Amino acid sequence: MTPAIQTRELTKYYNDFQAVNNVNLYVEPGSLYGFLGPNGAGKSTTIKMLTGILKPTSGAVELLGGDPWDAAQGIEIKKRIGVVPEDLALFDNLTAREYLAFVGRMHSLDKATIVSRGEELLTLLKLEGVEKKLTVEYSHGMKKKLALAAALLPNPSLLFLDEPFEGVDVVTARSIRDLLMDYVANGSTVFVTTHVMEIVERICTHVGIIANGQLVEQCSLEELRAKTSLENRFIELVGTTEDETPNLGWLDGGNKASAFSSEVSESTVAGETSE
Numbered sequence: 001m002t003p004a005i006q007t008r009e010l011t012k013y014y015n016d017f018q019a020v021n022n023v024n025l026y027v028e029p030g031s032l033y034g035f036l037g038p039n040g041a042g043k044s045t046t047i048k049m050l051t052g053i054l055k056p057t058s059g060a061v062e063l064l065g066g067d068p069w070d071a072a073q074g075i076e077i078k079k080r081i082g083v084v085p086e087d088l089a090l091f092d093n094l095t096a097r098e099y100l101a102f103v104g105r106m107h108s109l110d111k112a113t114i115v116s117r118g119e120e121l122l123t124l125l126k127l128e129g130v131e132k133k134l135t136v137e138y139s140h141g142m143k144k145k146l147a148l149a150a151a152l153l154p155n156p157s158l159l160f161l162d163e164p165f166e167g168v169d170v171v172t173a174r175s176i177r178d179l180l181m182d183y184v185a186n187g188s189t190v191f192v193t194t195h196v197m198e199i200v201e202r203i204c205t206h207v208g209i210i211a212n213g214q215l216v217e218q219c220s221l222e223e224l225r226a227k228t229s230l231e232n233r234f235i236e237l238v239g240t241t242e243d244e245t246p247n248l249g250w251l252d253g254g255n256k257a258s259a260f261s262s263e264v265s266e267s268t269v270a271g272e273t274s275e
């Protein structure tokens with residue numbers, strides 16, 4: 001079976017700092033792959049290299065059986081993938097419908113398809129009431145939803161989402177969750193980064209954990225659950241020990257300090273009186 005995503009020794013240096021270190025990802029088609037890691041672990045850097053935004057320093061990427069970095073294959077592969085990047089590159093001065101029309105035209109969809117798919121996506125993501133607003137006036141969560149709608153509009157085989165649940169309300173999170181589960185049930189593949197373990201446990205079929213640029217775990221969620229919970233495994237792989245954790249004994253809301261200062265002022269006053 002051709003993997004949806006495969007990387008070999010994928011590596012990225014920013015000057016002399018190694019952000020991603022020889023990562024070998026393997027994502028089966030039809031899976032919902034959760035890519036986890038602490039802040040600064042290398043998730044966004046990896047997703048940018050997978051989606052053609054950031055050139056790898058070394059190593060190889062294969063998406064849907066082809067090389068997205070190859071001049072001949074790259075455009076065809078990119079037509080088959082959808083991306084919701086971390087920094088949501090939307091055009092500020094378009095409404096949601098105008099933006100979806102633009103994306104649809106870029107993918108050579110006909111007008112009727114753009115309109116019907118666009119309406120369904122806007123309704124599902126609860127953006128249909130704000131069609132007159134320009135995207136520059138959108139809240140962060142609204143921008144996230146529109147970026148997701150735009151990524152899904154061309155019906156991609158493989159969808160990349162960088163933190164889709166960050167900054168969205170509970171109702172929207174559930175809509176996105178359900179939508180992704182339906183999407184993979186039809187044979188498509190999702191690669192998603194998130195910090196929300198609960199969502200990964202609920203919807204993902206596979207998980208990869210990256211720490212300090214290295215892939216330290218990659219397995220099915222079923223396999224992982226047979227041994228421990230996702231949270232325990234994550235902490236085991238990337239957490240700090242209690243010995244290393246500062247206890248912030250000084251953080252008492254000023255209570256100890258004020259008790260001390262009242263003692264001082266009482267003794268000072270007493271001292272002053274005795275003189």
Ligand SMILES: Nc1ncnc2c1ncn2[C@@H]1O[C@H](COP(=O)(O)OP(=O)(O)OP(=O)(O)O)[C@@H](O)[C@H]1O
Pocket residue numbers: 014017019037038039040041042043044045046
């Ligand atoms: N343009 C850049 N120039 C230099 N260093 C960078 C650049 N972008 C990211 N880094 C560094 O590379 C490392 C990985 O960053 P990356 O954004 O991939 O992490 P992340 O896992 O997505 O983090 P987060 O969960 O906080 O979004 C970090 O140490 C970061 O400071």
